[in-house]
Amino acid sequence: MTAPQAPTERIVTGNHPDRINFTEMYVTHDSFRRDLRRLAAAVGAGRAADPRVRDGWRNFKRQLHVHHTVEDAWLWPRLKGLVADRPDDLALLAAMEAEHAVLDPRLASVDAALDGAAPGLPAEVAELTRVLEQHLRHEEEDALPLIQSVMTPADWRGFARAMARTQGPRGAAVWVPWITDGMTPADARRFLDRLPAPLRVLNRLVWQSRYRGRQLFAH
């Protein structure tokens, strides 16, 4: 088991040499939460068929798929190797994988309800929100402290590289403005300051306006 961690600021500028900075993990989780709030609002307002709402939902699914694919393929296997003699920690990692698997049928149920093939769209969105929130909190409260205690900042950079490889350049062009969508200007600045300068410039000149033009979730 790991010692409880003090409350963490979610966007932390700068990198400590000995501590992993989880900013990118937190802001990604918060973007999933924001998207599901917007989906629920759109559904509640009778705008589920709006192509911009559909586009927002497709993008949400893609971001979630990339995030969980890299966690399942890169992060949990490496952690398992680091805690191989610690049954409680292995159980936690098994729970992370199981919670990812439980999300797939929830996504499919929202898809079916959106397509009109199944009733109860608001209830399906609420259930997906409940299941995802439970998973994100479990990961933030238990898995991130475990990662902090057994991995190094260099290990974590390997995870970030795996995420960037899976996203690819076209993925980054969406991920960066998707993350800052709805942030206060001060938070957006603190997040963007963590990016390599060329990506910040690309985001300001190209990615941001292209993303805004899509008006995801008709927001």
Ligand SMILES: [Fe+2]
């Ligand atoms: Fe995560």
